[in-house]
Ligand SMILES: Nc1ncnc2c1ncn2[C@@H]1O[C@H](COP(=O)(O)OP(=O)(O)O)[C@@H](O)[C@H]1O
């Protein structure tokens with residue numbers, strides 16, 4: 001592993017992705033440091049999910065270069081991909097829980113498939129992870145169809161964290177959660193980052209999350225990263241879209257009124 | 260971040276008076292779960308023997324939630340046996356993780372009382388018997404809803420979804436023609452070949468025309484086509500409606516004040532009722548054609564002879580019998596397919612299950628219906 005791969009968890013350079021005639025990502029570059037929490041903001045339909053899915057190799061890129069933990073994610077599906085897959089956890093925007101497994105079995109699934117451990121330990125780890133994300137014992141044996149939207153998100157997070165990955169991709173993790181749960185969620189992510197050195201790539205519109213947990217924030221507009229840096233740098237940014245995002249009516253409501 | 264290579268976990272145990280001190284070192288992480296479990300099993304007897312337990316975390320190399328949980332379990336097992344257990348030397352980084360893990364798995368799910376096995380078995384039998392009647396109820400309910408929707412459409416003909424209906428007729432009718440023609444053609448040919456082969460022994464080859472014509476027109480033509488339609492279009496209906504149900508599309512329709520039966524189901528079933536008789540007709544013709552070609556090439560019977568014989572053998576009755584059955588079979592297939600689709604629950608598995616059920620049930624019912632028609636037509640002398 002070279003020095004750059006030691007420093008960066010994700011390196012995206014000059015990435016172009018599109019569907020048919022539509023170009024969604026247009027020569028986009030972005031680096032994510034190891035152990036940091038990076039928040040990605042952008043307009044709805046701006047290509048945030050597409051960027052995340054391209055990084056993890058689900059959408060083919062047209063050109064550019066992507067590395068996750070020093071591995072090219074597009075190349076190779078078989079064992080090379082499995083070894084990368086063991087180091088990351090992914091929370092999809094819609095949860096993507098396996099509908100025929102209960103919440104507990106969903107979390108057990110990666111443990112059973114990827115690790116060598118007794119069934120009892122699998123079960124304990126699964127319930128521990130579910131509790132960490134705030135799913136109580138009465139909901140462990142429910143099927144995804146029986147869970148609320150916010151609960152689905154949390155079970156999906158528990159599944160993403162099951163293997164104690166070194167990097168997690170979260171697509172709008174706190175949307176659909178009540179503010180208390182969202183706060184707990186932020187706290188959990190922060191704890192995992194400080195204790196496990198977790199790298200987090202998080203698509204979010206939650207200004208509180210951006211403020212509290214993100215080390216850096218990247219703004220995606222017109223298919224490019226137009227600004228990246230700590231939150232207060234972005235607040236100073238001159239880019240019109242970034243200004244509109246952080247200084248619009250909605251965000252102004254969060255600041256205390258100054259009269 | 261430490262280097263990616265992980266050292267094997269080690270658990271040093273030494274006794275100090277009554278106190279057992281455990282000192283984990285190395286990497287206590289997910290990929291080492293097997294050895295972590297073994298290590299913790301190995302010290303279990305020592306923990307049972309000691310009066311108190313200390314876990315010294317000072318020299319641990321790496322730890323994640325799985326490693327922390329294995330260690331926490333050791334301390335918990337000691338605590339449960341009434342001994343004192345504590346962690347010490349936790350470095351700042353890991354303190355929060357250990358704290359977090361110590362809170363976990365303290366509560367189990369509310370236990371459900373286990374029912375008596377005999378009663379459980381009886382309960383199960385009762386439920387499956389009940390579900391058989393429920394099946395009939397579901398069928399009748401759909402028939403009723405369909406009747407109501409049809410009445411609504413008759414009262415306001417403009418509310419019939421014509422676009423949808425045409426599209427469905429195109430899908431289940433027009434697009435099905437090639438495969439139906441191919442299969443019925445082959446079946447007609449096979450029947451004729453078998454007939455010629457066996458009738459030849461009695462010198463009664465010419466009766467093969469009677470056999471092919473009556474079998475195909477009265478029974479096989481419509482039955483084969485109905486079975487094919489159940490497998491081809493019935494299953495598609497169930498899967499479509501089922502996945503709409505799963506994604507709450509049907510709920511969305513009804514909250515907009517629209518009747519899902521009228522919008523989704525009525526056009527589909529009407530399309531089947533229109534398409535199946537046409538397919539049955541085309542299928543029967545193809546089967547006769549197959550029979551004729553076989554008679555010609557295999558039995559040496561000139562087509563003109565075949566056709567002349569056909570005129571004598573078939574009355575309009577046979578043809579009518581076949582055609583009368585077709586719309587009823589279409590109705591049964593449509594109702595079963597749609598009501599099974601609406602019974603899909605949230606999971607992908609239930610979608611598969613309901614689709615299978617739909618096909619099996621509609622084929623079964625089509626055959627039962629065919630039998631009932633046979634009795635009926637015999638009793639009225641057709
Ligand atoms: N599989 C796909 N096929 C075609 N277009 C897609 C696909 N996925 C996303 N898009 C398009 O790409 C754009 C970005 O979508 P997305 O990344 O999901 O937005 P968001 O930033 O809200 O997550 C949208 O215009 C969307 O329509």
Ligand SMILES: [Mg+2]
Pocket residue numbers: 048049050093171
């Ligand atoms: Mg998205």
